[in-house]
Amino acid sequence: MMNTNDGSTDSRFSCFVFVLLFCIGTLHQWSGNRSYNLKSHSTQNDLPSVSNICQAIFRQSANLRSFLRTHSGEKPFEGHICRASFSDSGSLKSHLTVHSGKKTYKCDICQARFRQSETLKRHLRLHSGQKPFSCEKTFKCDICQACFSVSRYLKSHLQIHSGKKPFKCDVCQASFRQSGHLKSHLRTHSGEKPFKCDICHACFRSSGHLKSHLLRHSGEKPYKCDICLASFRQSSHFKDHLRIHCGEKTFKCDICQACFCTSGYLKSHLRTHSGEKKIKCDICQASFRQSSHLKDHLRIHSGEKPFKCDICQACFSLSRSLKRHLKTHS
Numbered sequence: 001m002m003n004t005n006d007g008s009t010d011s012r013f014s015c016f017v018f019v020l021l022f023c024i025g026t027l028h029q030w031s032g033n034r035s036y037n038l039k040s041h042s043t044q045n046d047l048p049s050v051s052n053i054c055q056a057i058f059r060q061s062a063n064l065r066s067f068l069r070t071h072s073g074e075k076p077f078e079g080h081i082c083r084a085s086f087s088d089s090g091s092l093k094s095h096l097t098v099h100s101g102k103k104t105y106k107c108d109i110c111q112a113r114f115r116q117s118e119t120l121k122r123h124l125r126l127h128s129g130q131k132p133f134s135c136e137k138t139f140k141c142d143i144c145q146a147c148f149s150v151s152r153y154l155k156s157h158l159q160i161h162s163g164k165k166p167f168k169c170d171v172c173q174a175s176f177r178q179s180g181h182l183k184s185h186l187r188t189h190s191g192e193k194p195f196k197c198d199i200c201h202a203c204f205r206s207s208g209h210l211k212s213h214l215l216r217h218s219g220e221k222p223y224k225c226d227i228c229l230a231s232f233r234q235s236s237h238f239k240d241h242l243r244i245h246c247g248e249k250t251f252k253c254d255i256c257q258a259c260f261c262t263s264g265y266l267k268s269h270l271r272t273h274s275g276e277k278k279i280k281c282d283i284c285q286a287s288f289r290q291s292s293h294l295k296d297h298l299r300i301h302s303g304e305k306p307f308k309c310d311i312c313q314a315c316f317s318l319s320r321s322l323k324r325h326l327k328t329h330s
Contacts, residue, residue, distance in 0.1 A: 066087065066088045069087035069088070070087060074087065075087050077089050077091070077092040078092075079092060079095060079096060079099075081096075081099045082099070094115070094116060097115040097116070098115070102115065103115050103198070105117050105119070105120040106120075107120060107123055107124065107127075109124075109127050109218065110127070110199075110214060110217055110218040111198065111199055111217075112198065112199070112214050112217075113198050123211075126215070126218075126220060126222055127218070127220065139151050139153070139154040140154075141154060141157055141158065141161075143158075143161050144161070156177065156178060159177040160177070164177070165177050167179050167181070167182040168182075169182060169185055169186065169189075171186075171189045172189070184205055184206045187205040187206075188205065192205070193205050195207050195209070195210040196210075197210060197213055197214065197217075199214075199217050200217070212233055212234050215233040215234075216233070220233070221233050223235055223237070223238035225238070225241060225242065225245075227245050228245070240261060240262040240263075240264070243261040243262065244261055248261065249261055251263050251265065251266040252266075253266060253269055253270065253273075255270075255273050256273070268289060268290050271289040271290075272289065276289065277289050279291055279293070279294045280294075281294060281297055281298065281301075283298075283301050284301070296317070296318055299317035299318070300317065304317060305317045307319050307321065307322040308322075309322060309325055309326065309329075311326075311329050312329070
């Protein structure tokens, strides 16, 4: 301390010393905490975790541990209701919504409901037409050069070339390339239709059939032909349609060697050989080989005549009747 001329202590000097010591102590504490924090960011936990099997890289070791179960086949997370097992807790949580039946995510456009937010996001792209993913297809088939974005898609594709169908139905002995196709098929025997439309309450055996059905409510036909501008609800119908333009007829009848653009046309043709008429009218019990023939027939009962002549306004129940009529004007 500093003494004044009269022997008393200078209070200003004491205050200065106190403040200086306080600042030094605070600075030391801050620098210690800072070095601790820096250490917490520079430890090995922040280093990338790498799989020794396929060299996949992850930010966190927990993600690596979860991923390694895809190689080992380990599924430690088990559902308490149906005992289904999963490799990670997130997949188990997602699965449990199947049992609860809760569909908390709703589409504001067509009112369809979903269990998961990601499923809703994918659904919304049907309305918006958005296609945000331009992925590189790095997995290539050495046989037909087809490319895939995911290795498991390639594995599934290779079974087409091998002809292997390892998943067999115990009821009718039908075989399938994928377990999911077998599960869907088994519902044809059980009659189970677990996928329900929230709008009209129609039920379906597969989620794909439900998705296709929902487009009927929204009126959307997202698959458009660039040649004739025809639109389709399902990609399979679109692919069938494209064969009409290119003249491709890959479906061949083994009896008479006739060829067709679609499997549906071939199935319909095969009934001409078998004589089968499994499509029946509920009103008069008349039977038909094709559903389109039944539709034409039902107009006899309803009196509907949707085909109109633009010249004389005459109406007809069948398009071919209109065509015959038009010849009378020419």
